[in-house]
Amino acid sequence: xxxxxxxxxxxxxxVMSTAAMADGHLDGLxxxxxxxxxxxxxxxxxxxxxxxIGRVEAAFEEAYPGIDLQGFDISSTEQIARLTAEAQxxxxxxxxxxxxxVPVVLLALPESGIIANYMPPRIADRVPAxxxxxxxxxxxxxxxxxxxxxxxxxxxxxxNLWQLTTDDSRGRVVMVDPLQRGDYLDMMTEIVLRSxxxxxx
Numbered sequence: 001x002x003x004x005x006x007x008x009x010x011x012x013x014x015v016m017s018t019a020a021m022a023d024g025h026l027d028g029l030x031x032x033x034x035x036x037x038x039x040x041x042x043x044x045x046x047x048x049x050x051x052x053i054g055r056v057e058a059a060f061e062e063a064y065p066g067i068d069l070q071g072f073d074i075s076s077t078e079q080i081a082r083l084t085a086e087a088q089x090x091x092x093x094x095x096x097x098x099x100x101x102v103p104v105v106l107l108a109l110p111e112s113g114i115i116a117n118y119m120p121p122r123i124a125d126r127v128p129a130x131x132x133x134x135x136x137x138x139x140x141x142x143x144x145x146x147x148x149x150x151x152x153x154x155x156x157x158x159x160n161l162w163q164l165t166t167d168d169s170r171g172r173v174v175m176v177d178p179l180q181r182g183d184y185l186d187m188m189t190e191i192v193l194r195s196x197x198x199x200x201x
Contacts, residue, residue, distance in 0.1 A: 027121045039066035048098040049076045076100045076182045087114045100183050106134055143187060161191060162198035
C-alpha cells in the first residue's frame with residue numbers, strides 16, 4: 001500500500017508548483033509533507049483509457065480527503081486527439097494521463113512537448129529501469145486470440161494470423177474496432193506491413 005500511496009502523491013505533487021518542480025523541491029518532500037500542499041491545490045484531473053478510473057477516484061478521495069480527483073474515461077485515440085487540440089489552443093487541462101497506443105504515445109506526444117515523463121524519485125528504486133522511460137509504464141499487456149472450442153473440437157481452426165484475412169474467415173472473426181483502440185490499429189498495421197511474410201508462413 002505504501003507503493004500506491006507514494007505513487008499517487010508523486011503524481012499530485014507533479015502539478016502543484018512549476019517552480020518547485022524546477023528546483024526539485026517537491027521531490028524531496030515526504031508523502032505526509034505533500035498532502036497539505038495537494039489539499040491546498042484541491043483538484044487533480046486524470047484522463048484514463050479504462051473505466052476503472054471511477055474506482056480509483058473513489059479510493060483516492062477516501063485516502064486523501066480534501067482532494068477532488070476528476071477522472072475522465074476517454075479512449076486512447078480520443079485522448080490523443082483531445083491532448084493535441086488542447087495543446088494547439090494553449091490549454092493545459094489534464095494533470096495525469098493513463099493511456100496506451102505505444103507508437104503515438106512514446107514518440108509523437110513527448111517529442112511535440114504535449115506530454116512529459118515524470119518518475120517520482122521516491123519510488124524509482126522499485127520500478128525497473130526499462131519501465132521508467134521514455135514514459136513511466138504502469139503495466140504491460142498482451143493480445144491473445146481465442147476460438148470457439150465447441151465449434152472447433154479438434155483444436156485451433158488456424159495455424160497463422162494470415163488465415164484470418166482469407167474468405168474462409170469472413171464473418172467469423174470478432175474484434176475491437178481498430179479506429180477506437182490504437183493498440184488494435186497498431187496490430188492491423190503490422191499485419192498489412194508484413195502481409196507478404198505472413199502469407200508465405
